[in-house]
Amino acid sequence: MHVPLIVTDFLDRAVTLYGDKVAVIDDHKSITYRELNERVNQLSYGLGSLGVQKGDKVAYLAPNTLEMLEGFYGVFQLGAVMVPLNIRLQPHDYTFILNHSESKILFVDQELVHLIEPIISDLTSVEKILVHHCTNENKEFTDYDAWLSRYSKTEYPRATIDEEDVASLLYTSGTTGNPKGVMLTHRNNYLHALTTMHHLRVSDRDILLHILPMFHVNGWGSPFYYTANGATQVMLRKALPELVFEKIQKYGVTIAHMAPTVLNSLLEYHKQFQPKIEEKMRVVIAGSAPPPAFVGRVEEDLGWEFIQVYGMTEISPLVTTSQIRSEYLDLPKEDQYRLKAKAGYAMIGCKVKVINDDGEEVAKNGKEIGEIVTRSNGVMKGYWKNDEATMDTIRNGWLHTGDMATVDERGYIDIVDRKKDVIISGGENISSIEVEGVLYEHPAILEAAVVSIPHEKWGEVPHAVIVVREGHLVSGDEIIAFCREKLAHFKAPKSVSFTEELPKTASGKIQKVHIRKEFWKTDRLVN
Template identity: 40%
Template sequence: MYVPFSVNDFLVRASSVYGERVGFVDEPDQPAEPLPDLTYAEVHDLARRQAARLDELGMEVGDRIAVISHNSSRLLTSFFGVCGSGRILVPINFRLRPDEIAYIVAQSGARVLYIDPELADSLRDIDVEHKFVIGDDEAMFAAPGVEPRPWEPDENATATINYTSGTTARPKGVQLTHRNLWTNAVTFGLHAGVTDRDVYLHTLPMFHANGWGMPFAMTGLGVPQVVIRKIDGAEILRRVERHGITVMCAAPAVVAAVLDAAATWEGEIPGRDKVRIIVAGAPPPTRTIVRVEEELGWEFVQIYGLTETSPLLTINRSRAEWDDLPAEERAAKLVRAGAPAIGVSLRVDEHGEVLARSNVILEGYWERPDETDRALVDGWFHTGDGGTVGEDGYLIIKDRKKDVIITGGENVSSIEVEDVLFSHPAVAEVAVIGVPSEKWGETIKALVVLAEGQEASEADLIAWCKDRAAGYKAPTSVEFRDELARTATGKLQKFKLRQAYWEGAERQVN
């Protein structure tokens, strides 16, 4: 028997098995009126009403519906109300500038755009067929009792398009199918040991690879999901205490924020021996892992993946064989990217690049067949990361082959930042690289050669970037050089430019 996978499978089960259980707890402090605590039966009803409203707007199967929002129950519902009715959800990074958002809306061909109230003024000029401010529930949801048109699931249909920075100045739209999302959610939930006794905190932005698939995995297992809108270490600890949180996902910068808050927390740290925090973006230092286990009493879990892989490729969770190891030795094992998840095959090619093969890997880049052909070769996905696989099957990421910097969990294309800096009249040459940062994992450094007779300060160039790109893409430092290392053919040798800043490190990522 063949039954096609659909993201709706997760919500249908939650509604059937855990219908009376509270499923979504909205962020109380937000510009829109928070939704009340929703049982899974109520979430299912609200998702159907969203689908019915899209019917009323004339949206067809395959139409793109974009949403730019901080974490909220309404965004969480859209993973089912949009994708579960055969449309394609386009979750957009709310940190981007209006012109960057406009590009994504246009390139995806989105017909509907839901906008966070905090961003309504800055995005008022974006051209789209239907534009609604989140919180206007009459515009977002049909009246109670209105049934949506039925959709016959197609597991190979695109469910989401997630835009990611890579080797091009413009972000690429990653097409993830229902089969991709279903496989990722099930394998992730299995490896993370999720049960209906868990309580999940959405510390991870939901636009990041669809919250790494947790909206689906947690829903299918009936897990109460608590929404947090803006990240603050002390507030995370308060939510853990108030709601009995047992699991969350986070970038290394979030881990650092929680550790900082714990240093001044009065009383016992909440969640001790109960919380597991799943971390990705870049491996933190081993001492950070030790601090999570000793100061917080939380379990540290490391994963590796990309938006293009839904994202789970590997997972590194402490094993029984490591229980008696000293904390530092166990941390040294946990800092690795991890072992392949079920159904994932990995290999390293002759150039040292990590290649992957799995049902979680993207269908392609939206309307970019050239980029798709470069990434998918002979049945293998080229990650753009350099690494090694040990005899025990564990992957270690050593270097980033593509020009991407991961800072605070955000992907930044170095090429895009270079383009912005090149537009400054005083800049003759520029190379943008990632350098180690205790707080952000990596931070952005610009190496600049000024044009003859021109002047510009570090502050001038940083401000120039902040005026022309999202703030997190701006360099945190600028170093002026007389020349930049190049090959005989004139190509920048970024690996040489990075060497001085990574001296003594085992790998060229942090």
């Protein structure tokens, strides 16, 4: 008999096996898995009373909180679709996403209400707005806690759901044009959870700190596979280094997912304040490849295990991991760090290739560059109401990621850049990630981003935007000279600018598109 793969199974399992165990620790409360399930039932009954039916969209604008986590399961019991919203957008972005997704109900955290207030009259499908921890007098808003308390905690009669039904609709940040809504099914989320929990060694002994925002591809699936394993989940509203260390110490955190920039801020904070670390934690990182020395600092200075992974919203999201395979455990530490810094090799259930323009796999020499393509059970159903973009992304059964990479002789994939971030200077391809890796070796550099800028002779050349470490002084000429010692001269930045802060997404990813825009919107050329 075929049993459909529905993600509500995960909470059911946790309640059965870990009902009395602490499920969630939030700033204002701590609850067990049984209590979490009761709140989920109340939410489902409440949504039903508002007319929410199978297939309806329910949007959430909230940081990592208990209310955000219970939203997934409360929405799913009705066969409705969860639409988590990026908390760092502008009001007009929410107008587009809420209207495009046809969201019927919107849940908002009190601290984010100001992002919704200006656009209420522009929303075409939203029928009700409920506010978590509401202190607002606006008659448009309903207080969530008071509303939730009116409904039964008893088992909710679930809708009949097929594993190919859409569970979540996640909008990718649009670098050009409007964001696209990625449809992930119950099957996508379920099989991704099974694959990922294996590779990350998730168990009921884990205590997860939710650093990566849950709207960000569902925090890399964390509401699913940590729940399925009965792990305790500690909420974090803002990824401030002092708060992260405080919660790690207080609750004995064993694992956390975060962006490289957040991990870098933790390294800096640790270097300055030396907070006590007792737990050997696993840190799961996705994003541009860090320098091997960065991996070394995490493992030696913090005593944490560094796990680099790779994925994107359209693939649920993870398909590779860089953990050292057994045959390479005898390699020198430096070589191991180099491997750990790469995107790595395919997870179970995923096929991943790097192909050239002719569709052939690149040579395993660490030099030939191609595009990463993948097939897996995690590949999205498609973009909501955008067949053209779906067909452009999924071709001949393979999803084209737009990420450019090499493959080394051991089969480890190494991302060199986004297709749009590769700098083509005088016909030569330059990886901005490679240049940034060198910049991070400079003792005065805290953060760096390398982008292309227009050039009269070469078409475009690399430019470095630098955040200088506190207490250090460095000139642009010094930085260029430093890079020229370590790179081919054409790869070294031709110019440098300094800033106090780099623009970042809510997950901590540096937004190069905003940096690049500043240089390309003018007519000035670098000579």
